[in-house]
Amino acid sequence: MIELDETDRRLLKTLARDAGQSTGVLGRRLGLSQPATWRRIKRLEEAGVIRSRQLRLDAEKLGFGVTVFLGVKLALRGRVSLDDFERAVTAIPEVQTVEHVLGLYDYRLRVVARDLPDFERVLRRRIMTLPGAGEVEANVLLSEERLAGPL
Amino acid sequence: MLDDADRRLLRYWQAEPSLSQGELAERAGMTTGRAVRRIARMQELGIVQGVSAVIDWAALGYAVEVSLRITLDKTQGNAFDAFMAEARKVPEVIELQTFLGRVDVRLSIIARDMAHYQQIYRASILTLPHISEIEALMHVARIKASEGLPL
Numbered sequence: 001m002i003e004l005d006e007t008d009r010r011l012l013k014t015l016a017r018d019a020g021q022s023t024g025v026l027g028r029r030l031g032l033s034q035p036a037t038w039r040r041i042k043r044l045e046e047a048g049v050i051r052s053r054q055l056r057l058d059a060e061k062l063g064f065g066v067t068v069f070l071g072v073k074l075a076l077r078g079r080v081s082l083d084d085f086e087r088a089v090t091a092i093p094e095v096q097t098v099e100h101v102l103g104l105y106d107y108r109l110r111v112v113a114r115d116l117p118d119f120e121r122v123l124r125r126r127i128m129t130l131p132g133a134g135e136v137e138a139n140v141l142l143s144e145e146r147l148a149g150p151l
Numbered sequence: 152m153l154d155d156a157d158r159r160l161l162r163y164w165q166a167e168p169s170l171s172q173g174e175l176a177e178r179a180g181m182t183t184g185r186a187v188r189r190i191a192r193m194q195e196l197g198i199v200q201g202v203s204a205v206i207d208w209a210a211l212g213y214a215v216e217v218s219l220r221i222t223l224d225k226t227q228g229n230a231f232d233a234f235m236a237e238a239r240k241v242p243e244v245i246e247l248q249t250f251l252g253r254v255d256v257r258l259s260i261i262a263r264d265m266a267h268y269q270q271i272y273r274a275s276i277l278t279l280p281h282i283s284e285i286e287a288l289m290h291v292a293r294i295k296a297s298e299g300l301p302l
Binding site for chain 1: 152153161164165168169196197198199200201202203204205206207208210211212213218239242243244245246247248249250251252253254257261286287288289290291292293294295296297298299300301302
């Protein structure tokens, strides 16, 4: 496994907040040369520590006023294929994340919608009709914070 | 507020957040100058917040991820604020969300292994104030993680 030094940790923390700045600007903030910064980022990417990059958009300003988390239980009457469920749920544009979990529910979905009536439409037409979908629990997101984690 | 060209830019950018503004302009079928102006405007309006690196905690040795769904004792007037303030201090908490629904708060926790998780759970989670109920969902797999908006 990759070993991180103090500079790597600071670099990761900075990139998790803002990965849009140039390696030159980033390096100056961390006291590194531009090539050294680039090499460190490359190493973190190659080790898979930086999984991807994400464009952060203000959902509300784009007209998506509602985010709902759904806990979905598969109905296990007959044989349900997890692959079929996963393929179908992944294809729904309003579904932003799909996690397979263990516990009270089988899947956890993050769904965006314009408003509550729009959410109801997505729920009825798209989610409830998924192959194998059983009991569904909905919780409307009020606030969200992402923390730096143990870096 | 946004026209089709803006949305087109956001769609391509969202799908590939590492694209340069030049590449983005090319995909969206416009000149770089036009794309740059449109992007700058969307940044000024706060629609585009930036690009972040997504950390893969498993690559850093955090193999366990648990979602804790917590109900708070709302007879205590300051239950939410007191709980949130203390939960933010736990380094292994990487996400904090509040909800309207059956669940009040959800924490995402990472740990090196199950023994480590148990230690965090006992020492840092059960000691958080005003908890009335906890349910745990253990993360198995991430099927979709784009968090893109259906623009």
